[in-house]
Amino acid sequence: MMNYIWAIILLSSILYAFFTGNLAALSDALTESSASAVEFVFGLCGIMAMWSGLMEIAERTGLINSLSKLLLPFTKLLFPRQKDPETLSSIIMSFMANIFGAGNSSTVFALRTMEKLDNENHKSSVASNDMCTFAVVNMAFAPIFPVMAIQIRTDAGSADPYSIVVPSIITAAVTIAVSIIACKYFERRSKER
Amino acid sequence: MTQIFSFLSVGFIPIMSAVIIFHGLLKKAPIYDYFIEGAKTGLKTAVEILPFLVGIFLAVNSLTASGILNLIDTLFAPLLDSLDIPVQLLPLMFLRAISGSGSLIILQDVLENVGPDSYAGRVACVMSGGCETVIYVLALYFGVTHVKKMRHAFKGGLIGYLTGILISIIICKFM
Secondary structure, eight states: OHHHHHHHHHHHHHHHHHHHTOHHHHHHHHHHHHHHHHHHHHHHHHHHHHHHHHHHHHHHTTHHHHHHHHTHHHHHHHOTTOOOHHHHHHHHHHHHHHHTTOTHHHHHHHHHHHHHHHHHTTTOSBOOHHHHHHHHHHHHHTTSSOHHHHHHHHHTTOSOGGGGHHHHHHHHHHHHHHHHHHHHHHHHHHHHO | OHHHHHHHHHHHHHHHHHHHHHHHHHTTOOHHHHHHHHHHHHHHHHHHHHHHHHHHHHHHHHHHHHTHHHHHHHHHHHHHHHTTOOGGGHHHHHHHHHOHHHHHHHHHHHHHHHOTTSHHHHHHHHHHHHOOOHHHHHHHHHHTSOOSBOTTHHHHHHHHHHHHHHHHHHHHHHO
16 A cells, blocks of 8 residues: 555656656755655654653553553444454544644653554554554544644734634544444454455 | 643653653662663664665655655645645645655645634644654564564555545534
8 A cells, every 4th residue: 555655656756757847846855845844753762752651660560550451441332353452542642642732742651652562463464443443543533622722823914813723623522433343343343254 | 621731741751751650660670780681682673774764765856856755745736736635735745655755844844824713724733733643663673573464454554644634624614
């Protein structure tokens, strides 16, 4: 999948730039983007180390275990066969970090969750149901409270910057619901095949 | 309500840290040693995702720099016009799927052009908040795994993305 998406994006951009005389700009973008990817990871390194360190404490002292037990009814709906308390709590932490807009922190939790799910999947090359559900639902969870958009509205001189809060929450809720339904539907269909 | 949320947004990291450390102290665990051990694995993950990020940054930046997004906009403009959807939203719809930070710059642009309190302006805000950057997230998430076949993750993500766009367009008509 990724092979095709990646190839199509890059090749069509290069072709289009060639015919519109944008090649110089594209050439700059290609070299600069590799550098900016490294810069991005540098920024992520610190926060990644911090959260992983804190979560290691929480795991070994049993805090995570109790937290995931508390939220079990909710996660059971989405991940009926998931038993491991560490994975479950990692999932919950990703969702919560997303809801509160903790930016890069939510990325860290999501990556931790994917690693755990990968181990449970025996490092197989085919994604498990839980992986797909988690990735899709976590994406939908992303920005329930639109902090950035409110800031940009205020800067643009809006009379009521907070007027988008309720529509945003409703949009997010519907998106989450549809994402869950879509995942469960695809799961069932792939089982029948 | 909004005050509670902004407090939680600001307080999420410090409060979580305090709870974890306090709980660790109560259990009399060697929390500093645990922290260092966890930090090591965290750094390893950060290095592991770097190749995937280079790949994604290449694709996203070549799309924006080549100007191909403008072509897509011109192609889809008549369709949007016939559906009574503000054409100014187009660049946001496409860029949001591939780049989060890029779409925030576009959001600023849109609000300057149409005004933050107009219908198009409000849809733009809800849309940019309510959709996630599908391609980037999938490449990153599956980058730390051994998965080559994502199965329905891409389809599901896309469905969620389109739902977000659709609902934001509809809901701003009423609210």
